[in-house]
Amino acid sequence: MKTHWLSRLLRTAGLLAFVSTLGVEVLSAQTTMPPIGTPLSEPPEARTPLVLRAVNDPTSGRGAFSFEGREVPPVIRVSPGQKLRITYLNRMQVSSGEVCVDGPCRNMTNLHFHGLHVSPESPQDDVLSMMAMPGESLHYTVDIPLDQPSGLYWYHTHPHGESYQQDLDGMSGAIVVEGIERYVPRLRGLKEQILILRDAELHQGDEATKRLEASVDIPRTICGEAPGAPGRIFTVNGTVRPRIAIAPGEKQFWRIVNASPDLYADLMIDSEDMTLVALDGMPLGYHNPDHPTESVRHVLLAPAGRLEAIVTGPAFGAKASLRSLCVNTGPDGDPNPAMVIADLDPAGRQDTSTRSKQSVADSQKTIYRPLSSHAIQELEKHDAAFVVNFTEDKKGFYINDKKYTPSDDPMVTVKTGNYVRWRVVNRTHEIHPFHIHQVHFLVYGKNGSLIRDPKWMDTVNLDPGQSLDLLMDFTDPIIRGISVFHCHLLKHEDKGMMAKIRFE
Ligand SMILES: [Cu+2]
Numbered sequence: 477m478k479t480h481w482l483s484r485l486l487r488t489a490g491l492l493a494f495v496s497t498l499g500v501e502v503l504s505a506q507t508t509m510p511p512i513g514t515p516l517s518e519p520p521e522a523r524t525p526l527v528l529r530a531v532n533d534p535t536s537g538r539g540a541f542s543f544e545g546r547e548v549p550p551v552i553r554v555s556p557g558q559k560l561r562i563t564y565l566n567r568m569q570v571s572s573g574e575v576c577v578d579g580p581c582r583n584m585t586n587l588h589f590h591g592l593h594v595s596p597e598s599p600q601d602d603v604l605s606m607m608a609m610p611g612e613s614l615h616y617t618v619d620i621p622l623d624q625p626s627g628l629y630w631y632h633t634h635p636h637g638e639s640y641q642q643d644l645d646g647m648s649g650a651i652v653v654e655g656i657e658r659y660v661p662r663l664r665g666l667k668e669q670i671l672i673l674r675d676a677e678l679h680q681g682d683e684a685t686k687r688l689e690a691s692v693d694i695p696r697t698i699c700g701e702a703p704g705a706p707g708r709i710f711t712v713n714g715t716v717r718p719r720i721a722i723a724p725g726e727k728q729f730w731r732i733v734n735a736s737p738d739l740y741a742d743l744m745i746d747s748e749d750m751t752l753v754a755l756d757g758m759p760l761g762y763h764n765p766d767h768p769t770e771s772v773r774h775v776l777l778a779p780a781g782r783l784e785a786i787v788t789g790p791a792f793g794a795k796a797s798l799r800s801l802c803v804n805t806g807p808d809g810d811p812n813p814a815m816v817i818a819d820l821d822p823a824g825r826q827d828t829s830t831r832s833k834q835s836v837a838d839s840q841k842t843i844y845r846p847l848s849s850h851a852i853q854e855l856e857k858h859d860a861a862f863v864v865n866f867t868e869d870k871k872g873f874y875i876n877d878k879k880y881t882p883s884d885d886p887m888v889t890v891k892t893g894n895y896v897r898w899r900v901v902n903r904t905h906e907i908h909p910f911h912i913h914q915v916h917f918l919v920y921g922k923n924g925s926l927i928r929d930p931k932w933m934d935t936v937n938l939d940p941g942q943s944l945d946l947l948m949d950f951t952d953p954i955i956r957g958i959s960v961f962h963c964h965l966l967k968h969e970d971k972g973m974m975a976k977i978r979f980e
Contacts, residue, residue, distance in 0.1 A: 477683065477711060486770050486819070489952055490691075490774060496917050498772075502751060504928065506939075506943075507836070508669045508717045509676065509711070509714065509716060509841055509955060510714070510718075510786070510908045512691045512716055512717045512720050512934070513717065513718070513719055513819070514715050514719070515719055515720075515821075515824060516669065516671070516712060516713060516715070516717070516718040516720045516721075516818065517713050517714065517715065517719060517741070517827075518542065518670070518713070519548055519549065519550060519551050519582055519649070519650070519670065519672065519713055520522040520544065520546070520548055520550045520551070521548035521550055521552075521553055521611040522543065522551070522552050522553070522948070523552070523553055523554070524552070524558060524559065524560045524561050525561035525562070525563070525565075525658065526543070526550065526552065526553060526561070526562055526773055527543075527562075527563045527565065527903065528541055528543055528549075528562055528563070528564050528565070528587075528600055528602065529541065529542040529543070529565045529566075529567050530564070530565070530566045530567060530568050530583075530585045530608075530633070530647065530721035531562075531567050531568060531817050532541075532568050532569050532572075532573075532583075532836070533547060533880055535730065536778055537572075537573035537574065537594070538574070538575055538645040538646070538836075539568060539581075539583070539633075539642045539645040539646075539647050540586075540645060540646060540647065541640065541646075541647055541648075541649065541888070542567075543600045544634055548714070549646070549647075549648065549649030550633065550649060550653045551649060551650045551651070551652060551670055552649065552650070552652070553619070553651075553835070554620050554651065554652070554653055554654065555653070555654045555655065555835055555836040555837040555840070556620055556621065556622045556623065556624045556626065556653060556654075556655060556837055556840060557620065557621070557622040557840070558836075559617055559618065559620070560589075560616070560617070560618040560620055561615075561616065561617050561618075562587065562616040562618075562682055562720045563613065563615055563616075564585075564586070564587055564608065564613065564614040564615075564616060565608075565613045566583070566584075566585050566608035566609065566610055566611065566612050566614075567610070567611075568583035568585065568610050568612065569583060569828060569924060570583070570601050570610045570611075571589050571612060573585055573644075573868070574638070574641050575637075575641075575725060576637055576638045576641050576666055576970065577637050577640070577967070577970045577971055578637055579788050581638050581641055581642075583609075583610050583638075583643065584609050584610075584635045584636065584637055584638060585607070585608055585633045585635055585638070585647070586602075586603055586605050586606050586607050586608060586614060586633060587599045587603075587614070587616060587631050587632070587633060587634070587635055587912050588603050588631065588632055588634035588875075588913065589618055589629065589631050589651065589831055590629055590630050590631065590632065590911075590913075590934070590935075591629040591630070591650070591666050591756060591757045591782075591916070591934045592618065592619050592620065592624060592629055592653075592914070593624055593625075593914055593915070593916075593952050593954065593955065594619060594620065594621070594624075594914060594954065594955075595619070595912060595914075595954055595956065595957060596619075596914055596955065596956075596957045596958065596959035596979070597615045597956070597957040597958075598831070598971045599615055599616050599618075600617070600618045600882060600914060600963065601618060601914060601959075602620065602781060602957075603634040603635075603636075603913070603960065604739075604882070604958060604959075606961070607635060608805060610665065610853045611935070612874060615874045619954075620653065621642050621952070621954060622632070622840070622843070623843045623845070624653050624702075625653070625757055625758045625759055625762045625916075626654060626655035626658065626659065626692075626759060626837060627652075627653055627656055627731075627754040627756075627757035627758060627759055627782070627784060628650060628651070628652060628653075628670075628731040628732075628754065628757050628782045628784055628890070629649050629650070629651040629652075629653060629782070629851060630648060630649065630651055630672075630733045630735060630780070630782070630847065631648065631649055631695050631759045631908055632648035632649075633647045633648075634671055636880070636882060636969070636970065636974065637970050638970065639737070639966045639969055639970055640737050640966035640967040640969070640970045641735040643735070643966050644675055644677075644736075644737050644966075646674050646714075646735075648674070648735040648821065649672070650670050650671070650731070650733050651654070652670070652731070653757065653836075654834060654835035654836070655837025655838060655840055655842075656754060656759055656784070657838060658752065658761070658837070658838065658840070658842040659753070659754075659759040659760075659762065659768050659842065660753050660761065660768050660769060661759035662727075662786075663753070663786070664731050666728055666729040666786070667722075667726070667728045667729070667735070667826065668728070668730075668731065669720060669728055669729070669730045669731070669799075670713075670733075671712050671713065671730060671731070671732040671733070671818070672712065672713050672733055672735050673710045673711070673712060673732065673733065673734045673735055673736060673741055673777075673817065674708075674710070674711050674714070674735050674736060675678075675708040675709070675710065675711065675932060676688060676704070676709050676711050676740060677707065677708060678707055678708060678709065678973055680705045680976055686944070687781050688705075688709055688716060688860055689709070690815075691716060691717060692710075692716065692717055692815040692816045693799075693812065693814075693815060693816045694706065694707050694709070694813045694814070694815050695802075695814060698811070698813075699802030699804070699811075699812075699813050700802055700803065700804035700805055700806075700809070700811065700813075700835070701805075701806055701807045701809070702804075702806065702807065702808075702809040702810055702812070702906075703807075703811075704811055705811060706810075706811040706812070707811070707816055708736070708738075708739050708808060710736065710739060710741065710800065710815065710817050710851075712817060712818050717816055717817065717818060717819065718818050718819075719818070719819050719820075719821040720798070720818050720819070720820055720821060720822025721821050721825060722787070722789035722820050722821065722822065722824070722825045723789050723822060724789050724790065724792050724827070724830070725788060725789055725791075726788070726789040726823045727786050727787070727788055727789075728786070728787050728789070729749075729753070729784070729785075729786055730783075730784070731783075731784045731788075732777065732780070732782065732783045732784070732785075732789045733780075733781075733782045733891075734777040734778065734779055734780060735779075735780075736779050736967035736968065737779060737965070738779055738801040738810065738965045738966065739779065739893050740776065740778055740779065740786070740805070740812050740907070740937070741776075741777040741781075741800045741817070742774055742775070742777075742800050742801040742803050742839060743774060743775050743776075743777060743783060743795070743798065743799075743800055743817070744773060744774035744775075744798075744799055744800075744801060745787060745796060745799075745855075746797055747790040747794055747795075747796035747820070748771055748788055748790070748796075749771045749772060750771070750772050750775070750783075750786070750787055751769050751770070751771055751772075751774055751785055751786035751787075751929070752769060752770045752771070752772045752775065752783070752784075752785045753768070753784045753785055753786065754783075755775075755782065755783060755784075755786040755919075755931055755932070755933055756781060756782050756916065756932070756933045756934045756935060757782055757934070758786075758916055758932045758933070759936075761817060761844070761848055761930055761963065762843070762844060762845060763844075763845055763931070763965060764878045764959045765844045765845055765846060765848065769786070772785070776803070777934075778872060778909035778935050778936065778937040778964060779909055779964045779965060779966070780909065780911055780934075781909070781933070781934040781935050783944075787820075788821060789822055790822060791822070792820075792822050792823075795819075796819070796820040797818065797819050798816075798817045798818045798819075798820070798822065799814065799815065799816045799817055799934040800814060800815055800817055802814040803907075803937070804907075805906055805907050805939040806904075806905050806906035806907055806939070807905045807906070807940075808845065808905040808906040808908055808940075809905075809906035809961070810866070810906075813872075817880040834965070836878075847895070847947075848939075849916070850860065851895075852918070852920065852947065854896055855897055855947055856897070856920070856921075856945075858897055858924075859897075859898050860898055860899035860945065861890075861896045861897055861898065862888050862896075862898050862899075863876075863899045863901060864876065864898065864899070864900040864901065864961065864975075865877070865901050865903055865960055866900070866902045866903060866908050866910075866912065866938065866963060866973060867903045867904060867969070868904045868906075868973070872971050872972045873963065873969075873971045874971035874972060875887070875961075875962075875973055875974065876975070878972075878975065879971075879972030880962075880969075880973070880974040880976075881972075884975070884976055885976070886958055886975075886976040886977055886978035887975040887977065888972065888975070888977050888978070889977070889978040889980060890948075890950050890978070890980070891920075891950075891978060891980050892950050892951065892952060892953050892955055892956065892979050892980065893950070893951060893953065895946075895947050895948065895949060895950065895951060896948045896950050897945065897947060897948070898917070898946045898948050899943055899946070900936075900938060900943065900944050900947075901938075901942075901943055902938035902939065902940055902941060902942050903941070903945040904940060904944070905940050906940060907937055907939055907940065908937075908938050908963045908964075908968065908973070909935050909936065909937050909938070909963060909964040909965065910935070910936055910938060910944070910961070910964075910966040911934060911936075911961065911962060911963075912948070912953045912959075912960075912961035913959045913960055914952075914963070915934065915948060915949055915950065915952075915955065916928050916932045916933065916949050917933065917936075917946040917947055917948045917949060918931070918932050918935070918946065918947040918949075919931055919932075919933055919936050919944055919945075920945055920946070920947055921942055921945025922942065922943070922945070923942060923943055924943070924945075932949075935964050950979070955979045957976070957979060958977065958978050958979075958980050959976070959977050960964065960975065960976055960977065961974070961975060961977055962974035962975070
């Protein structure tokens with residue numbers, strides 16, 4: 477987990493190599509991180525078509541997305557039924573200064589559109605055959621279906637063996653599929669805040685780390701069973717602990733993506749419950765038209781998870797923060813302490829220009845896909861059609877005793893057109909988030925018992941020893957071809973906790 481000394485050495489070496497090849501791609505150096513308490517910055521927005529570059533930051537050597545000349549990944553806004561066109565240029569260095577699981581990173585890259593119900597074949601959400609080496613380019617044309625649930629999705633790179641480092645470096649961004657106001661009309665006119673959680677690395681023993689830990693109020697006592705000191709804290713849109721302007725009593729629509737490769741966020745606002753509107757991009761109302769919102773105290777967001785909720789500004793003088801509670805990652809896990817993520821600022825100045833965004837999707841028909849409890853009961857009568865076992869040992873991470881390699885055949889073949897029951901079992905001593913590309917699933921059973929309030933997700937956490945029963949939505953005939961499911965702790969994915977699935 478900790479940055480290896482070799483990594484730092486190679487990073488420096490890579491930087492020198494890059495300096496000697498300057499002129500290939502002109503870059504502006506990434507500015508240093510803004511101080512604590514800086515107002516939340518809003519990422520730039522992009523609409524299709526767009527050009528995204530993968531580059532190495534000239535100062536740190538880290539991988540980064542460059543958009544319109546700045547190293548700030550855009551929020552991509554699309555409407556259901558649109559084609560998302562992205563030209564993705566790999567302008568990273570040939571020799572990397574960073575270390576991936578099998579040695580120096582090769583700086584190969586591609587894009588995954590996490591949560592979108594689109595084809596896994598080129599030129600769409602294909603992370604297997606689409607791969608750009610430095611100097612190469614990829615051209616994505618992704619058909620967003622008309623019935624894509626309106627909500628928050630995200631894009632990130634997905635080259636097997638290098639996903640972790642690129643994601644940790646911040647090669648990710650949010651995607652908004654517009655039209656969620658159709659499910660919850662009172663969202664219209666609310667100020668929207670998009671919060672992208674990424675990581676700042678801690679290096680134990682140095683003064684800067686002590687200051688960073690103190691600045692986000694990490695308790696001195698160890699939480700959970702994982703040994704050692706924490707290796708990360710969260711940033712929001714690139715800042716440690718920003719202030720978010722929200723007037724007393726004001727309602728805002730917060731859309732939060734956990735883009736960290738391995739930190740969990742158990743999110744809570746200390747002054748109030750949040751009104752949950754969507755999880756993992758799926759509006760609650762999409763399957764449950766009678767209950768489009770739900771009051772929640774805290775929500776666990778595994779790496780890759782998203783939460784969309786209405787938040788109310790605290791009274792003047794009241795202190796309120798968005799914080800993550802301690803997550804017990806298990807005895808073999810990594811420390812995931814409680815920390816403050818952002819402060820709510822009732823006196824903050826607001827930019828009112830971003831309120832009430834109108835989109836084509838507002839006038840589209842609202843699609844509902846309720847699944848009756850009778851239908852669910854019928855599906856529950858059958859045994860699981862497929863069982864995913866997560867295991868690990870000192871040599872690697874496995875699904876059903878198999879360590880992934882790119883030349884693998886699919887581990888499982890499914891016929892599209894049906895809901896199918898799967899079971900996922902965690903046979904390790906640490907937590908793992910299960911994710912499958914292109915598909916949402918209903919998490920309806922835990923350790924053999926029914927969950928009272930099942931939720932549709934695309935990434936779900938499993939505690940050590942736990943089994944979850946999932947109703948996989950394989951009904952969409954668009955999803956044909958070979959795709960993957962994996963642990964979304966990306967270091968585990970890089971080390972083999974992934975498998976292929978063939979959709980027929
Ligand atoms: Cu894992």
